[in-house]
Amino acid sequence: MSKPSLARGTRDFGPEQMVKRTFILDTIRQTFQRFGFQPLETPTIENLSVLMGKYGEEGDQLLFKILNSGEFSAKLTAQDWQGDAKQLTTKIAEKGLRYDLTVPFARYVVMNRGTLAMPFKRYQIQPVWRADRPQKGRYREFYQCDADVVGTDSLLCEAEIVMMLHESLRNLGIQHFTVKINNRKILTGIAEVIGAPGLEGPLCVAIDKLDKIGREKVMQELHERGFTEEGTSKLTPIFDISSEKQPFAILKNWLSSSEIALKGIEELKQVWSMVEDFGLENPQLQFDVTLARGLSYYTGAIFEVKAHQPDGTPVHIGSISGGGRYDNLTGTFGVPGLSGVGISLGVDRIYDVMEELDLFPADQSITTRVLLTNFDEAAGRYGLRILKSLRDAGINAEMYPDAVKLKKQLDYADRKQVPYVVLIGSQEMETGLLTLKNMKTGEQNAVSVNEIIELVKAGLGS
Amino acid sequence: MSKPSLARGTRDFGPEQMVKRTFILDTIRQTFQRFGFQPLETPTIENLSVLMGKYGEEGDQLLFKILNSGEFSAKLTAQDWQGDAKQLTTKIAEKGLRYDLTVPFARYVVMNRGTLAMPFKRYQIQPVWRADRPQKGRYREFYQCDADVVGTDSLLCEAEIVMMLHESLRNLGIQHFTVKINNRKILTGIAEVIGAPGLEGPLCVAIDKLDKIGREKVMQELHERGFTEEGTSKLTPIFDISSEKQPFAILKNWLSSSEIALKGIEELKQVWSMVEDFGLENPQLQFDVTLARGLSYYTGAIFEVKAHQPDGTPVHIGSISGGGRYDNLTGTFGVPGLSGVGISLGVDRIYDVMEELDLFPADQSITTRVLLTNFDEAAGRYGLRILKSLRDAGINAEMYPDAVKLKKQLDYADRKQVPYVVLIGSQEMETGLLTLKNMKTGEQNAVSVNEIIELVKAGLGS
Numbered sequence: 001m002s003k004p005s006l007a008r009g010t011r012d013f014g015p016e017q018m019v020k021r022t023f024i025l026d027t028i029r030q031t032f033q034r035f036g037f038q039p040l041e042t043p044t045i046e047n048l049s050v051l052m053g054k055y056g057e058e059g060d061q062l063l064f065k066i067l068n069s070g071e072f073s074a075k076l077t078a079q080d081w082q083g084d085a086k087q088l089t090t091k092i093a094e095k096g097l098r099y100d101l102t103v104p105f106a107r108y109v110v111m112n113r114g115t116l117a118m119p120f121k122r123y124q125i126q127p128v129w130r131a132d133r134p135q136k137g138r139y140r141e142f143y144q145c146d147a148d149v150v151g152t153d154s155l156l157c158e159a160e161i162v163m164m165l166h167e168s169l170r171n172l173g174i175q176h177f178t179v180k181i182n183n184r185k186i187l188t189g190i191a192e193v194i195g196a197p198g199l200e201g202p203l204c205v206a207i208d209k210l211d212k213i214g215r216e217k218v219m220q221e222l223h224e225r226g227f228t229e230e231g232t233s234k235l236t237p238i239f240d241i242s243s244e245k246q247p248f249a250i251l252k253n254w255l256s257s258s259e260i261a262l263k264g265i266e267e268l269k270q271v272w273s274m275v276e277d278f279g280l281e282n283p284q285l286q287f288d289v290t291l292a293r294g295l296s297y298y299t300g301a302i303f304e305v306k307a308h309q310p311d312g313t314p315v316h317i318g319s320i321s322g323g324g325r326y327d328n329l330t331g332t333f334g335v336p337g338l339s340g341v342g343i344s345l346g347v348d349r350i351y352d353v354m355e356e357l358d359l360f361p362a363d364q365s366i367t368t369r370v371l372l373t374n375f376d377e378a379a380g381r382y383g384l385r386i387l388k389s390l391r392d393a394g395i396n397a398e399m400y401p402d403a404v405k406l407k408k409q410l411d412y413a414d415r416k417q418v419p420y421v422v423l424i425g426s427q428e429m430e431t432g433l434l435t436l437k438n439m440k441t442g443e444q445n446a447v448s449v450n451e452i453i454e455l456v457k458a459g460l461g462s
Numbered sequence: 463m464s465k466p467s468l469a470r471g472t473r474d475f476g477p478e479q480m481v482k483r484t485f486i487l488d489t490i491r492q493t494f495q496r497f498g499f500q501p502l503e504t505p506t507i508e509n510l511s512v513l514m515g516k517y518g519e520e521g522d523q524l525l526f527k528i529l530n531s532g533e534f535s536a537k538l539t540a541q542d543w544q545g546d547a548k549q550l551t552t553k554i555a556e557k558g559l560r561y562d563l564t565v566p567f568a569r570y571v572v573m574n575r576g577t578l579a580m581p582f583k584r585y586q587i588q589p590v591w592r593a594d595r596p597q598k599g600r601y602r603e604f605y606q607c608d609a610d611v612v613g614t615d616s617l618l619c620e621a622e623i624v625m626m627l628h629e630s631l632r633n634l635g636i637q638h639f640t641v642k643i644n645n646r647k648i649l650t651g652i653a654e655v656i657g658a659p660g661l662e663g664p665l666c667v668a669i670d671k672l673d674k675i676g677r678e679k680v681m682q683e684l685h686e687r688g689f690t691e692e693g694t695s696k697l698t699p700i701f702d703i704s705s706e707k708q709p710f711a712i713l714k715n716w717l718s719s720s721e722i723a724l725k726g727i728e729e730l731k732q733v734w735s736m737v738e739d740f741g742l743e744n745p746q747l748q749f750d751v752t753l754a755r756g757l758s759y760y761t762g763a764i765f766e767v768k769a770h771q772p773d774g775t776p777v778h779i780g781s782i783s784g785g786g787r788y789d790n791l792t793g794t795f796g797v798p799g800l801s802g803v804g805i806s807l808g809v810d811r812i813y814d815v816m817e818e819l820d821l822f823p824a825d826q827s828i829t830t831r832v833l834l835t836n837f838d839e840a841a842g843r844y845g846l847r848i849l850k851s852l853r854d855a856g857i858n859a860e861m862y863p864d865a866v867k868l869k870k871q872l873d874y875a876d877r878k879q880v881p882y883v884v885l886i887g888s889q890e891m892e893t894g895l896l897t898l899k900n901m902k903t904g905e906q907n908a909v910s911v912n913e914i915i916e917l918v919k920a921g922l923g924s
Binding site: 003004005006007010011012013014015018019021022033034035036038039040041042043044045046047049050061064065066067069070071072073074076078081084085088089092093095097107108110111112117118119121122127129131140141149152154156157159160163167274277278279280333334365366367368371374380381384385387388391394395396397398399401402412415416 | 465466467468469472473474475476477480481483484495496497498500501502503504505506507508509511512523526527528529531532533534535536538540543546547550551554555557559569570572573574579580581583584589591593602603611614616618619621622625629736739740741742795796827828829830833836842843846847849850853856857858859860861863864874877878
């Protein structure tokens with residue numbers, strides 16, 4: 001028999017990782033709820049007619065497709081077999097796995113728009129699947145945490161998202177981060193001003209590399225892509241502007257000839273001033289004119305979050321969150337005109353950041369707090385009622401199931417990181433006082449059940 | 463553009479259902495943790511080599527299989543196409559979707575047995591997929607909640623499971639239920655005693671129908687299946703025994719000639735007396751000699767739970783939980799001799815029971831508690847700091863994003879079942895006192911922010 005293995009690009013999450021992941025997901029969930037977002041879950045399996053054509057050609061290829069059940073090959077012709085895999089796939093696979101949380105959300109809104117309270121604020125925390133080549137840090141199955149408001153173009157939603165990002169990260173214990181903000185309308189305006197209207201796409205692709213390749217090479221790339229020297233010479237302000245936190249005046253001056261840019265600047269300014277009105281302590285909001293993030297999708301605000309070391313150096317390549325305003329969530333399903341704004345938090349990256357900065361709290365609600373030892377039949381029986389008392393008091397507790405050597409039982413407590421062990425032997429049964437062993441200090445005390453409950457609960461609070 | 467639809471047999475869970483499902487899953491999760499079980503999650507996608515052959519031939523067919531990526535059909539021969547779908551599947555699909563939580567658990571234990579603290583107590587709450595024909599109440603994607611202990615054959619684990627079932631259901635608010643218990647060894651012994659050793663399988667299939675078809679037809683079926691008149695005449699006690707709650711004496715007397723039956727009776731008795739030693743209030747444990755549940759798998763205790771109306775009539779056809787002791791979890795992966803015992807709770811059925819009996823509490827931790835109205839720019843801005851104060855106090859709160867008619871804003875609060883609305887207009891901004899509207903009673907009061915926090919928190923506690 002061959003050794004079993006995991007499918008490529010997938011992971012098990014054992015108890016230790018689950019405790020940490022649960023902390024992340026519960027914290028995000030609670031924060032989203034604090035802001036009035038409601039939970040939604042959509043199925044793992046969607047009809048391919050819902051998924052295909054929504055993620056570009058590459059996305060279509062990265063969709064995991066499910067083979068039809070039964071005699072799926074019976075009606076196929078030689079021509080079907082000899083054609084390309086893409087054609088054949090349409091004949092033998094009708095369903096696929098969820099690729100992101102946005103398209104299923106759009107499908108849900110379209111199918112339920114008669115009954116939803118609009119504007120609809122939903123959050124969704126579920127895994128998605130992509131048939132990508134697995135590499136370090138990139139998996140074929142991973143969680144996304146999305147929060148979106150649809151059915152309004154109020155800029156309050158953008159300000160709320162800035163607030164919610166700050167609150168989520170601080171609740172997780174991540175104190176050092178930057179919430180970057182930009183606006184698609186400003187990018188559109190820049191393209192106009194440099195005489196390349198509609199070309200903000202290739203413009204952004206090049207500018208996005210500024211950090212990596214430097215100003216000169218960005219210019220070179222732009223010229224190769226057909227931007228004129230005259231045009232790119234007008235780009236100069238872009239290279240300095242992001243060092244200013246609120247560069248509204250510079251932007252207005254620079255882009256005064258573009259109506260859409262001025263609208264974008266005004267939007268940005270309003271979001272900023274609402275965040276101020278909220279009274280957010282120590283806001284970490286920063287304008288970044290180079291921020292584009294899959295531009296084609298966004299129509300207004302664009303967000304991205306990066307975490308830092310306490311000294312300001314970045315923790316992890318890539319962002320831990322991103323999002324923005326879009327104007328046509330459901331257009332692809334025939335329901336146009338629904339504007340929305342949302343963000344997505346990357347659980348794996350947040351996990352890595354928190355590991356690197358050692359930010360995970362010792363979670364005490366999930367793991368076992370007390371292990372009762374099992375010396376022999378009589379002592380084991382005697383312990384059952386004590387076990388129940390501990391649990392009734394809200395303490396996670398268990399008894400070692402077999403009457404084996406104490407060393408083995410203590411070793412079990414150690415491996416499971418159980419902080420307290422209660423020893424029950426003949427002496428304990430006679431006196432009614434139990435021996436409580438603190439596994440960290442090694443200290444042992446003779447105490448009553450009620451005292452154990454008090455001690456352990458005091459430890460829970462700390 | 464065609465209207466989007468859900469894949470057959472799948473469901474969306476909107477906010478209202480999610481609130482209820484989250485209550486169920488969180489309650490179960492917490493109870494499992496209280497008993498020292500630790501969380502595990504395994505991937506949705508498993509290699510078919512792990513899944514195939516583990517669920518019988520029917521199970522193999524019900525597995526959802528994932529089409530290989532890329533040019534999967536390039537190397538196929540005419541022979542491959544013309545063969546049956548089963549053969550062809552092995553050439554174009556290497557991965558499948560999780561079918562239950564037991565096989566992935568076994569795979570995990572085998573792959574990690576060097577590092578796991580044994581006995582290993584894990585719980586796992588995840589969806590599974592089956593390409594079944596969808597019908598009312600049967601879905602292709604549904605959650606399972608499993609808890610298992612492996613690596614010990616201590617009967618304490620069986621007693622713990624009885625305790626945990628009581629605790630889980632009572633924590634959910636389900637007060638009226640029966641935990642049925644049987645033991646495979648008793649069934650094996652009965653087959654011996656009636657002169658049909660090894661035939662407890664067909665015996666159980668027939669006896670299982672007792673409730674539905676009655677004693678006479680059960681006998682008829684047994685004779686058709688080749689059981690002798692002489693043998694089945696010795697079955698008489700089976701028809702009366704389950705009305706006794708603890709029929710150890712009758713069982714011993716009846717099955718005294720079978721060593722294995724006597725061992726099973728002894729096990730049953732021990733589990734029972736441990737539950738008594740725990741001091742469980744009002745235990746709902748009942749012996750049921752007809753309980754078999756996929757017999758081939760179980761080697762000791764067998765469990766099943768049914769919910770009732772307060773008057774004792776059953777709530778729902780079928781059980782809400784089942785499980786038992788097995789002796790060879792990992793044998794199929796080449797690691798023999800690992801004994802375990804576990805249960806599985808059916809989330810969909812528990813949901814239906816709780817709906818039918820109206821047991822869901824009004825959950826206040828997930829939904830929005832306070833909506834702030836939005837009259838105009840100035841009032842909206844004024845409200846932002848109040849919104850933050852409410853959230854900082856732990857209250858889920860939101861502001862209506864647009865300055866539309868009050869009726870529309872109140873209608874939104876109604877549809878979202880928000881219990882309090884705070885009205886902010888010019889008067890409120892002048893006096894600093896806000897108008898708090900109780901959406902249930904219609905009552906309105908002029909109050910300060912701190913009073914709102916107190917009032918809403920008092921409501922949270924109730």
